[in-house]
Amino acid sequence: NSAVRDRLRIAIQKSGRLSEPARALLASSGLSWRESRDKLFCYGESLPVDLLLVRDDDIPGLIADGVCDLGIVGRNVLVEQAGERAEAGKPEVFREWRSLGFGACKLSLAVPDDWTWEGPSQLAGKRIATTYPNLLRGWLREQGVQAEAVVLNGSVEIAPRLGQADVICDLVSSGATLAANQLKPVLDILQSEAVLAGPAQPFGDVRAELADLLLRRMDGVLRIRDSKLLMFQAPRDAVDQLMLLLPDAEPPTMCAIDGADTLSLQALCHGAMTWQRLEDLKRAGARGLMVLPVERMLA
Ligand code: ATP
Ligand code: MG
Secondary structure (H helix, E strand, C coil): CCCCCCCEEEEEECCCHHHHHHHHHHHHCCCCEEECCCCCCEECCCCEEEEEEHHHHHHHHHHCCCCCCCHHHHHHHHHHHHHHHHHHHCCCCHHHHHHECCCCEEEEEEEEEECCCHHHHHHHHCCEEEECCHHHHHHHHHHHHEEEEECCCCCHHHHHCCCCCCCEEECCCCHHHHHHCCCEEEEEEEEEEEEEEEEECCCCCHHHHHHHHHHHHHHHHHHHCCCEEEEEEHHHHHHHHHCCCCEECCCEEEEECCCCCCEEEEECCCCCCCCCHHHHHHHHEEEEEEEEECCCCCC
């Protein structure tokens, strides 16, 4: 699709697990929209970036067809459809641009409770029910195991009880659904989370700059998701020890107070700042600990 366009169009899930966090991420990146009456298209107001609200399975195809420029979708869906295209001899047209840190889940292999799991070779000749046949076949190929993928679009976990399959390969929620169906997870085939998907080739028009701007802002939002500004005071000779407790901190800003024996420090920390960590810092000599929220960051 070579049409020159001056607006960027992003596909997100209309309703489901990824829709709220996807909207929240884009809103934190400074986008705002006017919703159309049918709520399928949202016109970008703060920037020329529009949203298309669709079923998650349609997102890779919309990018492939050039209908949308970017999309927010589970890695499981993206990798599955990339595999499908590769299988059909089609070129790579979309790929993962960023992992987004929400919508985490695993594509796992689960077997009947009463199996004693001995490893992948046990699957030889078995029927495996799944919604992700390409991911599964790719994995089986890597393992050198011959087994049959039984493709189902829903209720994969009851397939063994119905006699449609021997084992399943499915997204694992809490594991409760598996247990209710007398299944147990034995192997993870893919660690998934929501990703920003985009074209494999760069944009050739103004969309390149828009996408760059959006990526820079999203990176800023993702970087500070768990970040806090930590402020404290400490004796000069305790600082090295204290910084060992802060492996997730940026190099701190330090200034001497109280003559020169006490330092006042501030450091941006990227991991969660729990009470436990603060107590550990205090034991190592930190005083006047203060944790402040970070609202925006531009690297
Ligand atoms: P749609 O109507 O858009 O097709 P859906 O039913 O296919 O919706 P959801 O169940 O909302 O999709 O899941 C969307 C994505 O959320 C999945 O593809 C997966 O990447 C992710 N996800 C996170 N946790 C889970 C989970 N426990 N079970 C299934 N998917 C999960
Ligand atoms: Mg779907």
